[in-house]
Amino acid sequence: MNAQLRTDAGVDARLRTYDWASLADELDAHGCAMLHDLLSPSECVELARMYADEAHFRSRVVMARHGFGRGEYRYFSYPLPELVSALRSAAYPQLAPIANRWNATMGLAVRYPATHAEFIDRCHAAGQRRPTPLLLQYGTGDYNCLHQDLYGEHVFPLQMAILLSEPGRDFQGGEFVLTEQRPRMQSRAEVVPLRQGCAVLFAVHQRPLQGTRGSYRVNLRHGVSRVRSGQRHTLGIIFHDAE
Structure with missing residues (x-):
């Protein structure tokens, strides 16, 4: 079945089937959470x-060159x-309340609007149009x-990666791997066991952590x-645009 056509089933409806309260708890505790299948x-x-197909893309980056x-x-x-756009616009409203709560806890003044279209308008007004x-x-x-995917002044603090290949079969x-650096402590590593079609939500840069x-x-x-x-493909969904 064509990937474009399955959006008729409703990406938004799919995302609503997940327990977002539990996912928020996972993000608070570990900085990442999985969406299975x-x-x-x-x-x-x-x-x-x-x-x-180069027609879908604006640029190609060969990692070793940089x-x-x-x-x-x-x-x-x-x-x-269509499917990429639907994932971006449907996931954002689920994540914006978490992002706003995190910023409030960290004492950051930035708040995120309810819809992704509003946030993208903010990015584009600031020159982040790519x-x-x-x-x-x-x-x-x-x-x-x-690394961290920071592309300008306006950064949404959560992003999503979806594994498109099957471990053990394709690669x-x-x-x-996610690492977390806490003040005056050594880095903590988290390995996320993704399967084909599974997504991981994770913090882009910083998150709050409750201490004593x-x-x-x-x-x-x-x-x-x-x-x-083998060969591994991943779809990355970043919610802010680049300068």
Whole structure:
């Protein structure tokens, strides 16, 4: 079934089936949370196949040229593919209340509007007009260094990655890794066991953590460990646009 057509089933309806209170608790506790089976295998295959068609994209980045790791990725151009656009606009309203609560807890003045269209208008008014959803492609020996996806003044503090390939069948290795640096402590690593069609929500930059003397900010980075064999594709959904 074509990935574009399955949006008729309603990405928004799919996302509403998840327990968002529990997901918020996971994000508060660990900085990440999983959405199992968000996309079907056929949708994953259709999205991964888009990588070969330059018409969908505004740019291609070869990671080794920039010291980002090994592998490559392409940023989608506007208009986004229907399924990608639907995921972005439908997930945002579920995440905005969490983002606003996090900012309030961390003493940050920024608040996020109720809809993604309103937030994108804010980005575009500030000169952040380039779309940031992307497809990533890894082959044997490829990896993604720990990083943060910050593209300008306006940053939405949560993002989503969806694994389009099946571990153990399409590739070996290539685990999604999240690290968290707490003040005066060594970094904590989290390995997220994604399967094909599963999504991980995670903090882009900082999140609040409750300590014995109140809340404080912790810094997060994410990446992908070395792919030992095969090929791995991922869809990245970033909610702010780039300068």
